[in-house]
Amino acid sequence: AQSVTQPDIHITVSEGASLELRCNYSYGATPYLFWYVQSPGQGLQLLLKYFSGDTLVQGIKGFEAEFKRSQSSFNLRKPSVHWSDAAEYFCAVGASSYGKLTFGQGTILTVHP
Amino acid sequence: DGGITQSPKYLFRKEGQNVTLSCEQNLNHDAMYWYRQDPGQGLRLIYYSQIVNDFQKGDIAEGYSVSREKKESFPLTVTSAQKNPTAFYLCASSIGEIPNRNEQFFGPGTRLTVL
Numbered sequence: 620a621q622s623v624t625q626p627d628i629h630i631t632v633s634e635g636a637s638l639e640l641r642c643n644y645s646y647g648a649t650p651y652l653f654w655y656v657q658s659p660g661q662g663l664q665l666l667l668k669y670f671s672g673d674t675l676v677q678g679i680k681g682f683e684a685e686f687k688r689s690q691s692s693f694n695l696r697k698p699s700v701h702w703s704d705a706a707e708y709f710c711a712v713g714a715s716s717y718g719k720l721t722f723g724q725g726t727i728l729t730v731h732p
Numbered sequence: 733d734g735g736i737t738q739s740p741k742y743l744f745r746k747e748g749q750n751v752t753l754s755c756e757q758n759l760n761h762d763a764m765y766w767y768r769q770d771p772g773q774g775l776r777l778i779y780y781s782q783i784v785n786d787f788q789k790g791d792i793a794e795g796y797s798v799s800r801e802k803k804e805s806f807p808l809t810v811t812s813a814q815k816n817p818t819a820f821y822l823c824a825s826s827i828g829e830i831p832n833r834n835e836q837f838f839g840p841g842t843r844l845t846v847l
Contacts, residue, residue: 724773
């Protein structure tokens with residue numbers, strides 16, 4: 620069975636600082652990996668995805684993530700955080716056979732001015 | 733604009749009542765999904781449907797039912813058998829082909845509160 624772990628429940632950074640959100644997954648085959656962002660009371664928006672190929676993927680809003688098979692990780696990064704990035708972030712792994720996504724528990728990002 | 737709509741945004745229910753949450757998509761997606769979100773628990777899959785007139789249970793299907801009579805619509809009924817239904821419910825859809833089947837697009841959600 621697939622699983623996703625986001626070790627950090629809550630992260631606080633200052634505006635302009637760099638950000639890294641951690642994600643570790645467990646899945647027997649080639650994973651399909653995703654990062655979503657959710658503002659309070661809203662649905663989820665896809666930031667970026669990894670299916671195959673280049674292990675460094677670029678997403679929207681200046682985010683990027685790196686797939687490291689040896690570490691079973693797919694960490695999300697941003698070089699300079701903006702106050703509007705404050706939200707909850709979810710990592711997810713997909714099962715190729717029927718599209719089921721398994722989500723991590725989420726990381727809440729707070730941005731200080 | 734293409735997208736997923738969920739209605740209502742807020743829903744209140746008395747204990748013992750069934751309630752149906754609406755989900756409609758105009759993205760021409762084959763697959764649709766229902767998730768439940770509780771604080772600190774991420775999203776958990778309730779039901780999913782890959783094609784019309786077919787659906788499968790997810791990880792937490794007990795106390796819920798669905799139908800898929802039209803490609804665009806995937807309503808979720810929360811029955812009185814669901815012991816703790818207060819939660820935020822999210823509907824999603826994706827195209828049918830691998831690997832993009834895994835890339836899901838989400839609606840804005842319905843917050844259900846049982847009084």
